[in-house]
Amino acid sequence: MKILLINPKDSGYYYRLGAFFPPLGLAYISSSLKNAGYETRLIDMNVENFDYKKESYEEYDVIGISTDTVRFPLAAKIGKDARKKGTIVIMGGPHATFNAHSILKEGLADYIILGEGEIAFVELVKAISVGEMYPEIPGIAYLKENVVKIFPVKFVKNLDVLPFPDREGLPLHKYRTKFAGNYAMSIITSRGCPFDCNFCSVTQFMGKMWRQRSVESTVEELKILVEKFGYKSVVFFDDNFTLNPGRVIRLSDEIIKNDLKIKWWAFSRADELLRNEDMVEAMAKSGCKMLFIGFESANEEVLEEFNKKLHSNIAFEVSSLLRKYKIDIFASFILGALNETTESIKRTVKFAKKLGASIVQFSILTPYPGTKLFEQLKTRLLTKNYEKFDGTHLVFKHPHFSPEKLRREFLKAYYAVYTTPRLIFKRGFPFLWKLLANSR
Known part of the structure; x- marks a missing residue:
C-alpha cells in the first residue's frame, strides 16, 4: 500500500x-x-x-x-x-x-x-x-x-518505542526559521501536560499524564540533527520541557559531554524555573538561549479564570533569574479573558513592557475545540470560520469588548511594547511593521 x-x-x-x-x-x-x-x-x-x-x-x-x-x-x-x-x-x-x-x-x-x-x-x-x-x-x-x-485512545506510555520522525521525507532545506543566527530544527521529547489550563487542549489531546523520552533517545536524535543534517540550533517543542528538572539536567550534561555545541530554546513554566536554579544553570551551560513562558496576564483574577495556577508577581522573579544566566525570555500574554477590561489590558501591557523580555507575544483569547473554554463559550461563538481562530481575532461574544475594540487593544499592545527603546534597538521597526501588517 x-x-x-x-x-x-x-x-x-x-x-x-x-x-x-x-x-x-x-x-x-x-x-x-x-x-x-x-x-x-x-x-x-x-x-x-x-x-x-x-x-x-x-x-x-x-x-x-x-x-x-x-x-x-x-x-x-x-x-x-x-x-x-x-x-x-x-x-x-x-x-x-x-x-x-x-x-x-x-x-x-x-x-x-x-x-x-x-x-x-x-x-x-x-x-x-x-x-x-x-x-x-x-x-x-x-x-x-x-x-x-x-x-477511545490509548496513549503510548514508553515514547522510546516510537521511531524518530521521518525528516528525510521532507524538504528540510525549505524550512528557514532561524534561532541564534542559525537555521533551527524542532524536536519533541515528551508528551502530555498535567496543568489543564482552560484555554489549552493539550491535556485532552495528549493526556494529563506527562510522558518523557529517555535522555539516551533524545541525545541520539540530537546527534542526527547535528551530525547528519548540520543543524546548530534546536527548538524543543514539548509543551512543558522542564517538568522533570532531573531529566533536564541530565540531558544538558549529555549535550555537553557529546560536544553537540547547539543553541536551543524550549517551553517552560515560571514556577518550575524558580524552584530549580541548578536546572537553569545546567540549561545555560548546554546552550539554552531562550525560554518561552506563558505569563498570560498581570491580573490575578485573569490567571484564576485561566486556571493557570500561578501568580503574576512570579514573572519578575523568573526574569531576574534568567538574566543571571543570560537566557532570554519569549513572554506570552493572552488578552480578552471574560473578566478582562480596558484597564486590565493596560496593566498587562505595562507589565509586559517592564518585564525585559526579548520577545513579547500577545494573543486574543480563543476557544479552541477540545478546551474547557470552548465548552463554556460554544453557544456564544460569533463565527464558525475557523480561519479566524488564529489568536488575533475575537470569535465569541465578549461581555466587555466588540471584536473591533479588542482588535484595537491587541494592536495597541504590540505597538506599545515594540516601540520601547530597548526593543526598537533589538528588533527594529521592520519587525514591528511585519508583526502588525500580518496581524490582519
Whole structure:
C-alpha cells in the first residue's frame, strides 16, 4: 500500500510571520508506517506546491490529513475532494479529534485518528489492507450504518518505542526559521501536560499524564540533527520541557559531554524555573538561549479564570533569574479573558513592557475545540470560520469588548511594547511593521 500524508497550509499568525517548522506529527506517522513496510509520501503545503484539486490520488491507497483548527477549512476541502475521487481518507490532529462526529457525518473523512496517531494509524492501515473496513482499534472513529463509532485512545506510555520522525521525507532545506543566527530544527521529547489550563487542549489531546523520552533517545536524535543534517540550533517543542528538572539536567550534561555545541530554546513554566536554579544553570551551560513562558496576564483574577495556577508577581522573579544566566525570555500574554477590561489590558501591557523580555507575544483569547473554554463559550461563538481562530481575532461574544475594540487593544499592545527603546534597538521597526501588517 502507498499512503499520502498531507499537512494543509497554515494561514495563521505565526506562519505569516515566517515562523514554522516541519510537521513532526505526520513525520512520526510516516516513519511508523515505513517501519511497518508501507510506502509513504509526505506533503507539507507550507513549503511545497500541492494543488489538491488537480490531484487524481490514483496512485495512493490511503490519504492522511493532519489538521488543527485554523487549517481545518482547507483540510476539509482536501478530504472531501479526495473522497469524491474514490480514495480512503484518514483525518487526524487536534481539530479532527474533537470534531470527529461532525467530520464523519459531513463526509469529509472515512476515519478519524484520535489523539497521537502512530500506533492507531498503522493498525488501521493494516486492517484496510486486508479488507477490514470497520476494525475495533483504540484511537479511531468511523461512521457505520449512520452511527459514529468511537474507540477511545490509548496513549503510548514508553515514547522510546516510537521511531524518530521521518525528516528525510521532507524538504528540510525549505524550512528557514532561524534561532541564534542559525537555521533551527524542532524536536519533541515528551508528551502530555498535567496543568489543564482552560484555554489549552493539550491535556485532552495528549493526556494529563506527562510522558518523557529517555535522555539516551533524545541525545541520539540530537546527534542526527547535528551530525547528519548540520543543524546548530534546536527548538524543543514539548509543551512543558522542564517538568522533570532531573531529566533536564541530565540531558544538558549529555549535550555537553557529546560536544553537540547547539543553541536551543524550549517551553517552560515560571514556577518550575524558580524552584530549580541548578536546572537553569545546567540549561545555560548546554546552550539554552531562550525560554518561552506563558505569563498570560498581570491580573490575578485573569490567571484564576485561566486556571493557570500561578501568580503574576512570579514573572519578575523568573526574569531576574534568567538574566543571571543570560537566557532570554519569549513572554506570552493572552488578552480578552471574560473578566478582562480596558484597564486590565493596560496593566498587562505595562507589565509586559517592564518585564525585559526579548520577545513579547500577545494573543486574543480563543476557544479552541477540545478546551474547557470552548465548552463554556460554544453557544456564544460569533463565527464558525475557523480561519479566524488564529489568536488575533475575537470569535465569541465578549461581555466587555466588540471584536473591533479588542482588535484595537491587541494592536495597541504590540505597538506599545515594540516601540520601547530597548526593543526598537533589538528588533527594529521592520519587525514591528511585519508583526502588525500580518496581524490582519
